[in-house]
Amino acid sequence: MxxxxxxxxxxxxxxxxxxxxxxxxxxxxxxxxxxxxxxxxxxxxxxxxxxxxxxxxxxxxxxxxxxxxxxxxxxxxxxxxxxxxxxxxxxxxxxxxxxxxxxxxxxxxxxxxxxxxxxxxxxxxxxxxxxxxxxxxxxxxxxxxxxxxxxxxxxxxxxxxxxxxxxxxxxxxxxxxxxxxxxxxxxxxxxxxxxxxxxxxxxxxxxxxxxxxxxxxxxxxxxxxxxxxxxxxxxxxxxxWVVTGSGDYxxxxxxxxxxxxxxxxxxxxxxxxxxxxxxxxxxxxxxxxxxxxxxxxxxxxxxxxxxxxxxxxxxxxxxxxxxxxxxxxxxxxxxxxxxxxxxxxxxxxxxxxxxxxxxxxxxxxxxxxxAWPGERLDRTTEVATAVAAQTTPKDTVLVWGMHPELYWLADRRPATRYLTAGFLTNFSGGKDGSQNVGEKYSVTDAWQTFDAELLANGLPEIVVDDSGPAPYQPFLVPRIENLLDTHYEMVGVFTDTVVYRLKR
Structure with a gap:
């Protein structure tokens, strides 16, 4: 046979x-x-x-x-x-x-x-x-x-x-x-x-x-x-988003x-x-x-x-x-x-x-x-694990930084459609020293949309400040600084990444 x-x-x-x-x-x-x-x-x-x-x-x-x-x-x-x-x-x-x-x-x-x-x-x-x-x-x-x-x-x-x-x-x-x-x-x-x-x-x-x-x-x-x-x-x-909205970027x-x-x-x-x-x-x-x-x-x-x-x-x-x-x-x-x-x-x-x-x-x-070193990934994974431990799948998270992989690693929903701080500040990783960084340089109507999302869906349970020494640190962006000072308390620090949780 x-x-x-x-x-x-x-x-x-x-x-x-x-x-x-x-x-x-x-x-x-x-x-x-x-x-x-x-x-x-x-x-x-x-x-x-x-x-x-x-x-x-x-x-x-x-x-x-x-x-x-x-x-x-x-x-x-x-x-x-x-x-x-x-x-x-x-x-x-x-x-x-x-x-x-x-x-x-x-x-x-x-x-x-x-x-x-x-x-x-x-x-x-x-x-x-x-x-x-x-x-x-x-x-x-x-x-x-x-x-x-x-x-x-x-x-x-x-x-x-x-x-x-x-x-x-x-x-x-x-x-x-x-x-x-x-x-x-x-x-x-x-x-x-x-x-x-x-x-x-x-x-x-x-x-x-x-x-x-x-x-x-x-x-x-x-x-x-x-x-x-x-x-x-x-x-x-x-x-x-594909043609006309990237001029400043x-x-x-x-x-x-x-x-x-x-x-x-x-x-x-x-x-x-x-x-x-x-x-x-x-x-x-x-x-x-x-x-x-x-x-x-x-x-x-x-x-x-x-x-x-x-x-x-x-x-x-x-x-x-x-x-x-x-x-x-x-x-x-x-x-x-x-x-x-x-x-x-x-x-x-x-x-x-x-x-x-x-x-x-x-x-x-x-x-x-x-053999590529994974220090950054290890830290992001550690932060994501902490975020997942302090939230439920129904909670939302805001990552104030340029590493949106944290949302995916933590398996948590973003609080806003703007997955990086770049949309709200015009910051780009390729131009760290740019002077055109701040609230007034955001994507058109981005802050109004951001505020409307938080108003409609509620404040995120966790905010991760991943800005480090970048020129969009919370104290340089009044809206983010006011949000953290008014509604959040610090619950963890991972090198230069800070995790905040909504006050009860």
């Missing part, structure tokens, strides 16, 4: 030979294994970043009947909050492992798309190298930026897909991909620049009209956004020394992680600048101007708002990988040193992620 193994073997034999032994059949499983290995550390911590905590808390509020861009607010587009909500509905909200698993899938899809682009330009070996090198580079920043299931990770597949569709002159699909990218994070829309560049270059080379293709791009881009803005959310709320002012340090620091980390690709690329540019013949193994196949436009658009996207958080730099990785792969593929440089260095760098970042 045939066993299951024999049945599977017989079924495999019936598959076409090109499926059993084809390029993608061999490459995809290797990339999948590499994607899992590089991101195993993501499962070692309950939460890696405040963004994960914000999204998890948002998802719980949405599951409890909250309305996005009304009673649940953020300055981000809706696709990722909805994805978190869907995962919580299916798997429960006690762990982020489903989102971390989907993040690995997102990295894998990104790697496969990059492999497809590189294979079409420089051959099979370049395609496999591009996919593998992206996955190795994808953990080449601080673990808090690369192991978390955040906006940039889920933005990348649509971003690379938009470029790939444009490369193949599938303009409608390219526009839809740009829209999906923008609906994950606004700066993902920067990939529209290389898409348009490829459109006009293609029209010039082929001598055809570009207007019909441009219409397809903009129609594909506008339709999903209109569907989300008009039908799936409230148009006015979507417009404010993304302003030019701030602590210049701090911002420059963060920009240079994260650039240096990424440069170190991708040095195996950057050096061949630099050599190629230097030889071109010096007008020397390239040490080519064969004729160069195709221009890389579109890749440079893509990289430039990504640099602009990373710089918007002048925050320069590490996870923003994930957007630079796909075009950087393709440019590096192209430089190696069209020169006499061997693949072996490139792969050895990239593997060694990825191993160092992997070990760093496993």
């Amino acid at each position: 045939p066993t299951t193994t024999h049945r599977l073997a017989a079924l495999t034999e019936r598959l076409p030979a090109r499926v059993r032994t084809g390029y993608w059949t061999r490459v995809v499983p290797v990339l999948a294994l590499l994607a899992v290995i590089t991101h195993i550390p993501s499962f070692l911590r309950p939460v890696w970043s405040p963004d994960e905590g914000f999204l998890a808390t948002q998802a719980r509020m949405l599951a409890d009947g909250g309305v996005l861009y009304d009673t649940v607010v953020d300055r981000k587009p809706p696709l990722l909050p909805w994805l978190y909500e869907a995962c919580f509905t299916v798997f429960g909200s006690l762990s982020l492992w489903p989102l971390r698993s989907l993040a690995i899938v997102a990295h894998l899809v990104t790697a496969i798309l990059l492999a497809s682009i590189a294979r079409g330009r420089w051959g099979n070996r370049a395609g496999a190298a591009a996919g593998a090198l992206y996955l190795l580079l994808s953990i080449g920043l601080s673990p808090e930026d690369t192991q978390a299931a955040t906006f940039e990770v889920f933005m990348l597949p649509a971003m690379v897909a938009a470029f790939r569709y444009a490369e193949r002159r599938r303009w409608l699909a390219a526009g839809i991909a740009v829209a999906l990218c923008s609906l994950t994070k606004q700066t993902g829309g920067a990939v529209m620049l290389p898409v348009l560049w490829m459109l006009f270059q293609d029209s010039r080379r082929r001598g055809v009209r570009w207007m019909p293709a441009l219409f397809k791009i903009w129609f594909g881009f506008a339709l999903p956004i209109a569907l989300v803005a008009v039908i799936l959310t409230k148009p006015k709320g979507f417009l404010f 993304a302003s030019f002012g701030g602590a210049w020394v701090q911002m420059a340090g963060r920009a240079l620091g994260n650039s240096a980390i990424l440069l170190g992680a991708g040095l195996g690709l950057v050096l061949p690329l630099g050599q190629r540019l230097w030889l071109k600048y010096r007008h020397r013949p390239l040490p080519a193994a064969g004729e160069e196949r195709g221009s890389t101007a579109d890749l440079w436009v893509w990289l430039l658009s990504s640099v602009v996207a990373v710089s918007v708002g002048f925050h320069f958080f590490g996870h923003y730099y994930l957007q630079l990785m796909p075009p950087l990988v393709l440019l590096g792969v192209g430089a190696v593929s069209t020169s006499a440089i061997r693949w072996k040193p490139v792969m050895i260095y990239s593997t060694a760098a990825a191993t160092a970042f992997w070990v760093l992620a496993v």
Whole structure:
């Protein structure tokens, strides 16, 4: 009697030979294994970043009947909050492992798309190298930026897909991909620049009209956004929170020394992680600048101007708002990988040193992620445990700070739709020294809404002052200072985090 193994073997034999032994059949499983290995550390911590905590808390509020861009607010587009909500509905909200698993899938899809682009330009070996090198580079920043299931990770597949569709002159699909990218994070829309560049270059080379293709791009881009803005959310709320309401948050002012340090620091980390690709690329540019013949193994196949436009658009996207958080730099990785792969593929440089260095760098970042210190998480968990012990599931909590993961870890409902003090003070973690912090710099009508929520729902049972030395400490924000002095008493201190309980 045939066993299951024999049945599977017989079924495999019936598959076409090109499926059993084809390029993608061999490459995809290797990339999948590499994607899992590089991101195993993501499962070692309950939460890696405040963004994960914000999204998890948002998802719980949405599951409890909250309305996005009304009673649940953020300055981000809706696709990722909805994805978190869907995962919580299916798997429960006690762990982020489903989102971390989907993040690995997102990295894998990104790697496969990059492999497809590189294979079409420089051959099979370049395609496999591009996919593998992206996955190795994808953990080449601080673990808090690369192991978390955040906006940039889920933005990348649509971003690379938009470029790939444009490369193949599938303009409608390219526009839809740009829209999906923008609906994950606004700066993902920067990939529209290389898409348009490829459109006009293609029209010039082929001598055809570009207007019909441009219409397809903009129609594909506008339709999903209109569907989300008009039908799936409230148009006015979507417009404010996603488009017009982030002006002060993304302003030019701030602590210049701090911002420059963060920009240079994260650039240096990424440069170190991708040095195996950057050096061949630099050599190629230097030889071109010096007008020397390239040490080519064969004729160069195709221009890389579109890749440079893509990289430039990504640099602009990373710089918007002048925050320069590490996870923003994930957007630079796909075009950087393709440019590096192209430089190696069209020169006499061997693949072996490139792969050895990239593997060694990825191993160092992997070990760093496993050994990453957790003092902040330990303290937040300790505070969350104390909050949960002093409240019931029916009570509400106010966290006065920038770490909304405390709501999720404590499993308690927020007292307000504003999950961080940033909405009420214009404070941003990327601009700690900004002078434009205080009550008068809040989101429009935020304090009136805040007061109305407390009046309608009652004062929160617990207030956690997590401001530390930040410029929005309670004594600098009269409304919060008056709230604490009038209605609350101190019940615990955890380093520079203070817990207050409602007076009886």
